[in-house]
Amino acid sequence: MRKKLNTISEGTILLSGNEAVARGAWEYGVHFAAAYPGTPSTEILETIGEEYAEIDAQWAPNEKVGLEVIAGASFAGARVLSAMKHVGLNVAADPLFTLSYIGATGGIVIVSADDPGMHSSQNEQDNRLMGKAAKVVILEPSDSQEAKDMVGEGLKISEDFDTPVLLRMTTRICHSKSLVKVGPRKEIPVKGYVGDIRKRVPIPVHARLMHSRVEKRLNELSAWGAESSLNRIEEGDTSLGIITSGISYQYVKEVSPEASILKIGMSNPLPWNLIEKFINMVDRIIFVEENEPYLEDSIKSKFLIEADGQNIIPIEGELNPEIVRKAVHPGTTGEIKFIDIDLPSRPPALCPGCPHRGAFYCLSKLGASSTGDIGCYTLGMMPPHNALETTVCMGASIGVLSGIEKATGREEMGKLVAAIGESTFVHSGITGLIDMVYNGNTGTVMIMDNSLTAMTGGQENPTTGKNLRGQVSPVLDLEQMVAACGVRNIRVVDPHDLPEMEKTFREEMARDELSVIITRRPCIMAYKPEKISVAKLDPEKCIGCKICMNLGCPAISWDVDKPDISSLLCWPNCNMCVQVCPVDAISKDMEGLE
Amino acid sequence: MKSVTNVIICGTGGQGILLASEVLCAAARHAGNDVKKSEVHGMAQRGGSVSSHVRFGEKIYSPIVEKGSADLVLAMEKMEGLRWSSYLAPHGQLVACDLKINPMTVNTGSAEYPDVEAIIKKESLPVKLIPAVEIADELGNPRVVNVVLLGAVSSHLPIVEKHWEMAIKERVPQKALEVNLEAFRKGRELSG
Numbered sequence: 001m002r003k004k005l006n007t008i009s010e011g012t013i014l015l016s017g018n019e020a021v022a023r024g025a026w027e028y029g030v031h032f033a034a035a036y037p038g039t040p041s042t043e044i045l046e047t048i049g050e051e052y053a054e055i056d057a058q059w060a061p062n063e064k065v066g067l068e069v070i071a072g073a074s075f076a077g078a079r080v081l082s083a084m085k086h087v088g089l090n091v092a093a094d095p096l097f098t099l100s101y102i103g104a105t106g107g108i109v110i111v112s113a114d115d116p117g118m119h120s121s122q123n124e125q126d127n128r129l130m131g132k133a134a135k136v137v138i139l140e141p142s143d144s145q146e147a148k149d150m151v152g153e154g155l156k157i158s159e160d161f162d163t164p165v166l167l168r169m170t171t172r173i174c175h176s177k178s179l180v181k182v183g184p185r186k187e188i189p190v191k192g193y194v195g196d197i198r199k200r201v202p203i204p205v206h207a208r209l210m211h212s213r214v215e216k217r218l219n220e221l222s223a224w225g226a227e228s229s230l231n232r233i234e235e236g237d238t239s240l241g242i243i244t245s246g247i248s249y250q251y252v253k254e255v256s257p258e259a260s261i262l263k264i265g266m267s268n269p270l271p272w273n274l275i276e277k278f279i280n281m282v283d284r285i286i287f288v289e290e291n292e293p294y295l296e297d298s299i300k301s302k303f304l305i306e307a308d309g310q311n312i313i314p315i316e317g318e319l320n321p322e323i324v325r326k327a328v329h330p331g332t333t334g335e336i337k338f339i340d341i342d343l344p345s346r347p348p349a350l351c352p353g354c355p356h357r358g359a360f361y362c363l364s365k366l367g368a369s370s371t372g373d374i375g376c377y378t379l380g381m382m383p384p385h386n387a388l389e390t391t392v393c394m395g396a397s398i399g400v401l402s403g404i405e406k407a408t409g410r411e412e413m414g415k416l417v418a419a420i421g422e423s424t425f426v427h428s429g430i431t432g433l434i435d436m437v438y439n440g441n442t443g444t445v446m447i448m449d450n451s452l453t454a455m456t457g458g459q460e461n462p463t464t465g466k467n468l469r470g471q472v473s474p475v476l477d478l479e480q481m482v483a484a485c486g487v488r489n490i491r492v493v494d495p496h497d498l499p500e501m502e503k504t505f506r507e508e509m510a511r512d513e514l515s516v517i518i519t520r521r522p523c524i525m526a527y528k529p530e531k532i533s534v535a536k537l538d539p540e541k542c543i544g545c546k547i548c549m550n551l552g553c554p555a556i557s558w559d560v561d562k563p564d565i566s567s568l569l570c571w572p573n574c575n576m577c578v579q580v581c582p583v584d585a586i587s588k589d590m591e592g593l594e
Numbered sequence: 595m596k597s598v599t600n601v602i603i604c605g606t607g608g609q610g611i612l613l614a615s616e617v618l619c620a621a622a623r624h625a626g627n628d629v630k631k632s633e634v635h636g637m638a639q640r641g642g643s644v645s646s647h648v649r650f651g652e653k654i655y656s657p658i659v660e661k662g663s664a665d666l667v668l669a670m671e672k673m674e675g676l677r678w679s680s681y682l683a684p685h686g687q688l689v690a691c692d693l694k695i696n697p698m699t700v701n702t703g704s705a706e707y708p709d710v711e712a713i714i715k716k717e718s719l720p721v722k723l724i725p726a727v728e729i730a731d732e733l734g735n736p737r738v739v740n741v742v743l744l745g746a747v748s749s750h751l752p753i754v755e756k757h758w759e760m761a762i763k764e765r766v767p768q769k770a771l772e773v774n775l776e777a778f779r780k781g782r783e784l785s786g
Binding site: 322 | 606607619620628629630632633640642654656657658660662663676677679682683696697699702703704705706707708713719736
């Protein structure tokens with residue numbers, strides 16, 4: 001068996017940025033960590049859970065709660081860490097902005113994993129702007145070693161300067177692996193809780209004093225940052241000076257190894273003295289940064305300098321060495337011998353056997369659709385279902401459905417339901433449902449309960465009966481919770497039972513009262529099949545009607561005049577294609593597979 | 595010798611791309627290199643295109659391979675190989691599994707699966723197609739396709755056989771080790 005990482009206390013190992021953050025948390029004495037999963041941050045808490053038993057770690061119902069519980073632990077003098085994707089920080093913004101005033105007793109590191117290029121996100125927000133608005137320290141690692149080191153630096157800064165620290169990662173840092181020198185864990189005693197009303201109750205008379213301290217703290221940190229090794233000048237050819245941070249630094253080193261570089265590791269507050277020194281040292285300046293011109297705008301407005309940046313580097317999307325090379329050294333790109341070939345795209349799809357498929361197939365068949373949410377089931381918007389029409393943020397499916405009904409009335413709203421996963425419902429859907437009951441809405445909310453937070457790779461949540469470390473925990477009862485909100489019509493249905501699923505939609509959408517449908521079947525990642533079973537087509541019976549293609553199952557492709565069912569992809573305990581075939585041309589042995 | 599080797603491993607979700615790139619990284623480390631690799635998780639894995647960039651050499655900065663600079667593209671699915679062919683360096687080699695997996699866009703009729711062999715010919719692409727699925731089936735384990743392919747590209751890379759085998763031993767569970775080592779050797783025989 002592979003050794004747990006907490007048994008390794010020296011050497012150099014290949015770690016992803018996320019694994020390196022987990023390692024840093026362990027080495028630098030973090031006592032407690034909490035997070036809600038979100039790509040690209042999820043593996044931080046997963047790794048802590050799997051490898052580092054010395055850290056008390058847990059999944060929180062959402063990012064706001066995750067930040068609040070670590071804040072409490074910090075108040076009691078524990079070193080703490082919370083991790084979230086960039087949009088998770090929006091959810092946690094309320095505690096963040098005031099925690100900035102209150103400060104840290106035990107060190108607080110909050111990881112924001114931004115997603116330039118939107119590999120797995122609904123927007124491209126740059127949380128350096130968020131950290132600056134919250135007046136907290138921002139650290140930006142450029143590889144896994146720095147990710148680990150900056151957890152340690154961050155905890156120390158947090159305690160020394162009485163401030164939360166935002167560790168701003170990006171997808172390319174989180175999910176790239178590079179070598180990390182590792183060390184042993186430093187055990188740091190928890191100081192213990194001591195009440196301090198003036199420090200932790202920001203009534204206006206206290207908060208005004210707190211704000212003064214925050215401004216003073218930022219000035220002190222800027223001066224400190226100019227001396228810290230977090231920010232550094234790499235002196236080279238002084239005819240070109242590049243100011244950069246994060247992953248962009250690596251691209252700059254790749255394409256412009258001869259240039260002078262100001263590498264910013266602490267991007268809030270900025271180290272003005274060091275920046276001024278760099279500006280005076282070089283002839284021309286280029287800012288190379290991903291997404292927002294954060295460094296560029298801040299430094300240009302402070303020093304009123306002429307420099308290139310956003311005019312040659314795109315604000316949209318992820319950078320790469322090619323883009324940076326074209327911007328910094330135009331005309332020097334090497335020979336590209338082979339051209340891009342125009343090929344069919346390969347978008348993600350609901351997995352074979354996915355329980356969500358049954359619900360979206362039925363909605364589509366009924367000419368109905370949904371307001372959607374964040375999760376695998378967002379893929380219900382894809383052809384052939386086209387049965388999900390809005391996505392805003394975690395939990396919004398319910399509020400959006402209510403709003404449509406308020407604007408149009410139930411009749412004109414037509415056949416729309418809200419589609420939300422059980423984990424997302426617990427995260428921030430329940431308040432929307434309370435609103436629907438309270439304000440007299442009549443729509444149908446579908447909670448797609450697959451007993452797993454699936455989109456992020458399969459994490460436990462309060463409805464699954466297990467915690468982050470796989471230990472048994474109380475099960476949150478969705479039916480009781482929905483009933484307690486005041487919903488009178490609650491149906492639970494197996495989404496693989498297509499006739500029942502369809503009938504339930506028909507009846508609930510026709511009702512002029514609020515209703516909740518819980519579609520319940522475990523995610524295929526949570527189900528280990530007892531045996532292999534593949535659906536078989538009888539080509540003699542098949543009439544080529546293509547109804548099975550309406551399932552959008554990746555295991556079924558069209559082969560000239562009949563379906564071809566892949567034995568590699570067909571999922572054992574699913575027989576939806578058998579159910580939809582009008583001439584019984586598809587059969588499958590389902591014994592022992594329910 | 596060139597100071598940096600650039601490799602892209604690509605295919606579709608669930609084909610063992612991440613394991614293959616882990617093995618490559620471990621082998622490159624045993625050979626004494628600095629190593630970086632990069633891939634994207636999450637939405638990309640629900641049957642979509644997946645790719646892993648691996649770079650090794652004396653000192654590596656960028657974790658991603660620049661267009662026109664890959665020494666090797668290893669594709670677990672042939673159309674995915676074509677998708678990354680513009681990343682090949684002028685001297686680069688594309689090795690692809692002779693396997694077709696239809697994307698949903700083809701299943702739903704909004705696109706057609708291309709004639710891969712015709713495109714290879716038309717664009718004069720340096721492609722070697724490997725019947726890795728058949729070889730894995732002969733070995734009695736369809737899951738070792740990725741390791742057959744690693745074997746098939748192993749002699750294109752500046753890593754000796756001993757380091758490859760050490761890497762496989764570290765990354766593959768004990769009970770599947772023998773069949774994986776066999777898969778690697780079968781693949782390596784093809785690379786001649």
